[in-house]
Amino acid sequence: MEESGSFYQRDRAWHPPPLTPQYKTSLLRSPRMPLLSLENTISEMTGPLFGHGLIGELDNDLLRNYAKTSEPIGPRINLYGRVLDENGRGVPNTLVEIWQANAGGRYRHKKEGYTAPLDPNFGGCGRTITDAEGRYWFRTVRPGPYPWPNRVNDWRPAHVHFSLFGSAFAQRLVTQMYFEGDPMIWQCPIATGVPDRVALEQLVAALDRNNSTHMDSLAYKFDIVLRGRRSTPFENRKEGN
């Protein structure tokens, strides 16, 4: 059965609620009115095309895509995984974008106020398109934790930001990936905004010693699940699909 129907409803109890008071910025930026529920129309069941010309050769290699004089300082990692849907199928040919701080926990951004220095050889952005099975991979450095202006002594656990498109705008998702074994995940006002512990564990990448690169990089595996699609025999649509 072809899965070209509408998407499974998003389980909003699995996501952080809009208002998470311990994350102060959410107070004034969280809608108060109920969302308008809408079954998927073709406006939500389509999504942009990622042309072959989009991705450059080094876009997924953060060790080299901004390097000026040498490669960046820090623990080197292979960051890989699959983009799946809720039916467990790989999502092929979809854009995956990441951004992160350097190994000292510093972002290359003019509004950043942390004293850790910039790394002249690290930009902090990468992107790639998944293969036919939904696989992706990046090379980067493990980012450092950093302090942020929330409560006086709040620090973010080391994390990599991910942006996912899927095959349709209904699947659009941004999230953050954390690292196995980091005690600060469970102290973080942003991470713990995810109400269910099992749900939050879905954001923690596994250390994978089998896929380290000899004398070069450790590996972390991070699979991402996007909303699944219904099969067309269960649909009753007249809009022309």
Place this chain on the structure above:
Amino acid sequence: MVQRLDQLRETPSQTAGPYIHIGATPNHAGIAGVYRQDFGKTMVGRAAKGERIAVVGHVFDGLGEPLKDALIEIWQADAAGLYNSPQERRGKADPNFAGFGRQPTDDETGEYRFETIKPGQVPFVDGTLMAPHITFWIVARGINVGLHTRMYFSDEAAANAKCPVLARLEQRARAKSLIAQRSDKGGKVVYRFDIRLQGEDETVFFDI
């Protein structure tokens, strides 16, 4: 015991944070030379069909302050009402129009701006036509799950009145939060679409 559903759970969302522009629009963020061009920067090719328009506005927080660290993406049909997407099965969209746009809110003024075309009408699930619209997706620091909404057009009053999606609003007065106001200045068509995250005029956001 019953059989188990063999399904996975969607990965939970996390805020895009204050530095999404590093990943989404690095050239804009001053990280030059990594990507040839920021994805979604240019929507309209020279030969694209349709009326050229600009869409501008701000995203306001609960105290009326404009967000200066938001990222906005839009997704829309071409002038004939077709999406430039592999998922579009109804015909072939205008190859000179991407349909997808991505812009930051300005880090001084908070204003965003898209140069695009006015979309045609596309059908609702029952086959009736929806009024012309542009899908919006807004992320920023403090927004835990990306917000979906739609922009409709002030000069499409007849189509708006018949749109099956706008008809869903129990409080019909809230529909005005979804309608961008058209102005024609020196031959340039500009639609202003402000997004309000809270307050009396809170924008209608969608669970799609």
